[in-house]
Amino acid sequence: MPIEPWFPLAIYYADLENAAEQKDSLVSNVLKLEKESYKKRIDSDIAWTGDFHGAGHIHQDPNFAWIVKQLETHTLRFLEELGIDISKIDLYIQRAWPVVSRADQAIPPHSHHTAHVSAVYYISVPESGTLKSGAFTIYNDAGMNEIIAGLGDEHTNAINRKNPFNYEEGYYAPTEGRLLIFPSKQRHGVEANQTGETRISLSFDIVITSAENGDPGLYEFLSPPPSMWKKFEQN
Numbered sequence: 001m002p003i004e005p006w007f008p009l010a011i012y013y014a015d016l017e018n019a020a021e022q023k024d025s026l027v028s029n030v031l032k033l034e035k036e037s038y039k040k041r042i043d044s045d046i047a048w049t050g051d052f053h054g055a056g057h058i059h060q061d062p063n064f065a066w067i068v069k070q071l072e073t074h075t076l077r078f079l080e081e082l083g084i085d086i087s088k089i090d091l092y093i094q095r096a097w098p099v100v101s102r103a104d105q106a107i108p109p110h111s112h113h114t115a116h117v118s119a120v121y122y123i124s125v126p127e128s129g130t131l132k133s134g135a136f137t138i139y140n141d142a143g144m145n146e147i148i149a150g151l152g153d154e155h156t157n158a159i160n161r162k163n164p165f166n167y168e169e170g171y172y173a174p175t176e177g178r179l180l181i182f183p184s185k186q187r188h189g190v191e192a193n194q195t196g197e198t199r200i201s202l203s204f205d206i207v208i209t210s211a212e213n214g215d216p217g218l219y220e221f222l223s224p225p226p227s228m229w230k231k232f233e234q235n
Contacts, residue, residue: 005164007144011172012078012181016121019177022066026123029063030098030200047105047190049203050097058202059096067121068093070179071204075117078181088214090225091117094205101134101190101199109139109189115205118184126197128176134193135171136180141187174199 037053050056058064071093079086094115099107112118120136127133145165146152152159152168159166171191172180182188184205193199210218212225 003165009138009183009186010078010082011138012074012081013172014074014179015175016070016177016179018066023123023176025063026067026202027200029061030100030123030202033058033098034100045105045192047099047101047107047193049099049107051095051203056095056097058098059093059204064096064202067202068096071119071121074179075119075181075206078117088211088218089222090209090211090214092207092209092226094207096202096204099201099203101193101201103196104192104194106134106192107190109137109187111187112184112205114207115184116208117181117206119179119181119204119206121179121202121204122174122176122199123202124198124200125174125176126193126195126199129173131171131173131191132194133174134195134199135173135191137189137191138170138172138182139187139189140168140170174201 033050033055034048034053037048037050037055040048041052042049050058059068072091075091076086079089099120101107122128125133143149150156152166208222209225210222212227214225
């Protein structure tokens with residue numbers, strides 16, 4: 001009897017044209033931002049991330065205009081594939097930052113609770129396409145097929161065959177020139193860079209609101225556009 005995999009998680013990726021031509025410029029600009037950033041605020045075994053060090057708005061920097069345009073194009077394609085009528089929504093890049101991962105550095109599991117769509121673009125990847133260079137990890141927190149809580153724990157050994165119905169995380173090998181787009185709410189992290197060389201990427205958070213002239217009914221589910229907001233006058 002067949003088993004049907006309902007409710008799959010959608011992860012979009014695209015290998016960008018002209019990525020090789022853009023690489024040197026992007027690397028140079030990222031390393032410049034790292035050099036000029038705030039004093040390192042995180043442990044040495046965690047990758048340097050621009051959002052923690054004063055470099056969290058690269059989407060407003062002309063040096064990153066090429067990748068921002070690519071992000072916009074492919075995010076719209078992703079949403080259209082999900083069946084969303086993009087004429088009824090507006091999208092905003094809320095923040096965007098570089099990530100520099102050196103030997104043995106990782107990024108702990110987390111979610112982006114203030115955004116709707118997130119993305120990562122791999123500028124420079126040693127041993128591109130292998131998990132050794134620091135796997136992007138997606139965690140299966142929903143546990144849709146976890147019949148008994150904790151049954152897959154390492155202390156039980158009660159699951160003896162991993163398959164798409166019971167795995168607890170999925171791994172994406174970072175691939176140079178690839179853009180990866182996913183729901184911000186999905187918990188994710190990055191495994192340690194085991195290559196001994198530097199991996200450089202960019203991260204993006206995108207917020208969706210109702211369109212400027214959209215259906216008022218959407219306001220029940222999506223924030224009205226920022227042009228309709230009023231900031232408090234605080235003394």
